[in-house]
Amino acid sequence: MIDSTALTAAMRLSKFNLTRGRFLSWSFMPVTGSSSPTGTLVSNGPSKPRMIRGIDAKITADESGTLAFSYTLSADMDQLMIPCATAHGRVDGLWQHSCFEAFFGMKDCSAYYELNFSPSGQWAAYRFRAYRERRPIEVELSAPAISVEQTADRLTLTAAVRLDQLPALEPGAIIRIGLSAVIEDIDGALSYWALKHPSEQPDFHHPGSFAWEFALPGKSA
DSSP states (O other): OOOHHHHHHTSOOOOOOOOOOBOOOOOOOOOOTTOOOEEEEEESSBSOOTTEEEEEEEEEEOTTSEEEEEEEEEEOGGGBOOOOOOOOOBOSOGGGSSEEEEEEEETTOSOEEEEEEOTTSOEEEEEEEETTEEEOOOSOOOOOEEEEEEOSSEEEEEEEEEGGGOTTSOTTOEEEEEEEEEEEBTTSOEEEEESOOOSSSOOTTSGGGOOEEEEOOOOOO
16 A cells, blocks of 8 residues: 555645536447547536536557556646655555546446556456455556646546456456545545446446446457
């Protein structure tokens, strides 16, 4: 576990007053493996934090067996707490600060993975046999390739993972996906963003939050 005090000290600070996030829904039609689905995350609650203009998300997959998640946060960055780059590694509890998340599993199957990506370069991975029922990940995972670009009004994080290290996913299969983010303001308040919020309280594990379907590439010849 990372020392949360040290992580907080590593974040950039500025003044901000939080308003609650907006509660909206999102739907998406199934796509083919040659497509790159894109969409906008929405915040949970009646209104979104005023310094955040939006979060866009995108997925791509290639024949080499790489699945990439991309998130673009448009906001007044000096009014948010963004973890600074640090030693990369696998760390629990990233969701307690600003991070981006992906939930995905086979269509018509209750099992799924959860991946967390921090702008610090740290990451986490979990596997579930059903809703919030944790199970071990059988293989040793390589660190995702995480890249971050940040300006005064935008942050883009892209994380690429190897499909061959996710044995619950079959080449060429349709997977269901939920993308989400937790964004922390400079006062330490969190807002929760997702493709879809099926319940009043934020719950990225909820089956209804897996709003996209995506066809994985098949095995190479």
